[in-house]
Amino acid sequence: MADIYIDDLAHPVLTDAQRAAHEYTCSLQVDLDPAAIMAEAEATTGLQDWGAMDFLERLELLCDEWRADDGLTPIGRMSLRGKLLQHATSRLLIHDMFKRHPEIHDIQIKEPIIVAGLPRSGTTHLLNLMAADPRLRALPLWESYEPVPLPSEADNGAAVDPRYQRCEEAWQNMQLMTPHLAAMHPMNPDHIHEELELMGPNFASYNYEWLSFSPRWRDHYYREDQTPHYAYMRDVLKLLTWQQRDTARPTRWVLKCPQHLEQLPVLRKIFPDATVAVTHRDPVDVIQSSVTMLAYGQRMSRKTVMTTALLDYWSDRVEHLLRACMRDRAAYPPAQSIDVPFRQLIRDDVGMVERIYHKAGLAMTDTARTALAAFATEHQSDYGRVRYDLKGQFGISPDELRERFDFYFDAFPFLRKED
Template sequence: MAEAISIDDLLEPRLSDIQANLLAFGDANPLALTEQAVLDAARARTGLRDFGSDDFRERLNLLLDEWNGDPAMTHLWRMTLFGYATRYAANRLLIHDTLQRHPEIHDEVIDRPIVIAGLPRSGTTHLVNLIAADTRLQSLPLWESYEPVPLPSEAMLPGGIDPRYQRCADAWAQSQRSSPLIAAMHPMNPDHIHEELELMGPDFASYNFEWIGRVPRWRDHYYATDQTPHYAYMKTVLKLLQWQRGRRSGGQHGRQRWVLKCPQHLEQLPVLKATFPDATVAITHRDPVAVIQSAVTMQAYSSRMQRTEVDAPWLIAYWADRVEHLLRGCMADRGVWPEAQSIDVPFHEFMADDIAMVARIMDKAQMPLTDRARGEIAAHMEAHPRGKEGRLIYNLKRDFGVDPDTLRARFQFYFDAFPVKAERA
C-alpha cells in the first residue's frame, strides 16, 4: 500500500534548511533576464552563433517581459528560468547547425505515430510510459528531450554515460532535495518518457511556459497564433532524433514508429492532424475537478521555491479557465480525427484495467500486443508500481476554499459529451 501524503503547510510553507538556503543563494545572486544575456550564454555554451530564423526573438522577449514583470518571483526561480531559456536557445543553435550540415534529415519519415492527448493529470503520463515499454516503438525520454543534440566535442562519461543524461539526473536529484514531494506528484527522472512539446522549446513555443511561470500575455499570444509552424518545428526535431538514432544503430532503430503524448494537443487537434495525418490518437478523459485539484496542488507546492507568496485564488481561477479552454477545444474539433484513427480513453476504465486499454489502443494502431510486448509492459509495471513515491491526499475545499461539486457544474458540457465519471471522495 502506497504511503498517504497530506501537505499540511501548502499555503503557508514551513521551509526546510535546504529550501531556505537555496532561496538565500538566489537572493544573493540576482541576474538579468534579457535577450542578450540569454543568447550570449547560449553562444558560449555551444560555440555556435547562427540561430536560423529570427522570428523566435519576439516570443523570447514576450516571455522575458512576463518574467521580469512578476514581482513575486523568487530570485532562485529567475535563475532557473534563465537556465530554461538558455538551454532552449542553445538547443536551437545546435539543431539549426545539424540541419544545415545534414539536410537529408528533412527526408526522414515519421511513420504512423501513436499520439496520446488529454488533460494534464488525466493518466497520459502513465499511458505513454506503458506503451513506450514496448520496444517495437521509439519514444522520447526526458534527458533527450531536454538536449536533443549533443554539445560539440563533449565526450561520453566513464561507463559510457551520456553527459546529457547525467545533467538531467543531477537536475532531478536537486529538484528532489529542494521539493521532496514532487516525485509523488510528477516524477521527472531521466528515463521518464516526456512530452514532445519540449521539442518546441527551442522555437520558444508551446503552452509549457504556462506551467513554469505566470505568463497570461504569453497565453493570449499562444491562443491568437496558429501553432502549425511550431508543430512543424517539433516534427523536424523528431526527424533529427530519428536520424541520430538510425545512425547509431545502423538504420534499424530509426525506422520504428513513435509513441508521443502531450496535453496541449487536446486544444490543437486540427494542427495535430495536419502535422501527423497518419497518426493514431488516444484521448484520455477524466473528471476536470480531479485534474484541477491535482494541478493546483502541485503548483501551490512548487510555489514555495518559485514565489514569495502562495496565491490559491489565482491558481484556481487560472487553471479552471485553462482546463475549460482545453476541453472546449476538444469538443469543437474532436471530429477531425476519424474513428479509424482515434480512440477515447475514459480514466476510470484505464485505471481499472490499464493493460486491456493499452491493448485496445495498440489494436487501433494496427500493432497488436505480442507476448514479448506484454512481458515488457509487465516488467515496467513491476519496476514502477503505482504510488511508488507515495499517494498524495487532495482536499480542494480545505486547501483552496472551493466546493468540488460547485466547480464540477462548470464542466457539465464535458460530462454530457464524453463517458467521464465524477471522482468524489
C-alpha cells in the same frame, strides 16, 4: 508507501535545505535579457546562426513578462532563465545540425501513436506504459531537454552522456528541494517525457505556462497559429531518429501531450497518419491535482503562494482545453482515434493499450504484453499518493467546481457512469 498530505501548502514551512537555498540566492541578480541569453548560448556552442528570427518576438515576450513579475524569488528567476538558455542553446545546435545534414528532412515520422488528454488524466502513465514496448520509440526526459549534444561533448567517449548526467543532477536536486513535487511528477532522466519540450528551442508551446504564472504568454499562444511549431517539433523528431539511424532503435514513435487537446486540427495537419488516444477524467480531479502540484512548487519559485490565482487560471485553462477538444474531436476520425476513460485505464491498463494498438494496426505480441505487464507491476505505486483538499486549501468544494464542466460530462456521459 504512505499517502502525502501537504498541510502547509499556502503558508510553507521550509525545510533546512529549502531555507538554505533561499538564503544563498537572496542577493542574486538574475538577468532576464534576451540578448544576454543569446550571447551566452553562442559562447557555449560556438555557433551564431539562429535560423529564422521570428522566435525573437516570443523570447522577448517571455523575458519581459517574467522580468516584470516581482513575485518571483531569485531561485524562480534563475530557474526560468536556465530554461530559456537551455532552449536557446538547443536552437543553435539543432539549426547547425540541419544545415550540415539536410538529409535529415528526408526522414519520415510514420504512423505515430499519440496520447492527448488533460494533464493529470493518465497521459503520463499511458505513454510510459506503451514506451515499455520494445517496438516503439519514445522520448526520455534527458533527450527532450538536450536533443543535440554540445560540440565539445559529442563523441567524447564518456561512459555516461553529459546530457544524461545534467538531467540526473537536476532530478537529485528536485528530490532534495521539492520532494513532494518529485513524487507527483517524476523527472528522472529515463522518464518518458512530452515531445512538447522539442518546441522549446522555437520558444513555443503552452509549456511556459507551467513554468511560471504567464497570462501574457497564454494570450499570445492563443492568438498564434501553432502549425509552424508543430512542424518544428516533428523535424526535431526526425533529427532524433536520424541520430540513431545506425542502431536497432525503433522508428515508430509513441508521443503524448495535453496541449494536443486544443490543437487537434494542427496535430492532424502535421501527423495525418497518427493514431490518437484521448484520455478523459473528471476535470475537478485534474484541476485539484494540477494546482496542488503548482502551489507546492511555488514555495521555492515565489515569495508567496498564489492559491486563488492558480485555481482561477487553471480552471480557465482546463475549460479551454476541453471546449477545444469537443469542438475539434472529429479532426481524427474513429478509424484513427479512441477515447480512454481514466478509470478504465487504471482498471486494465494493458487491455486498454491493446485496444489502442488495434486502432494503430499494431499486434499485441506475447513479448509486448510481458513487457507492458512488467512495467505496470513495477510502477503500480507511482501514482495516486497525494491526498487533496480543494475546499480547505483553495476555497471551493469539488461539487461547486464540477458544475462549471457540465458541458463536458454531457458530451462524454461515460464519465458520469464512472462516479
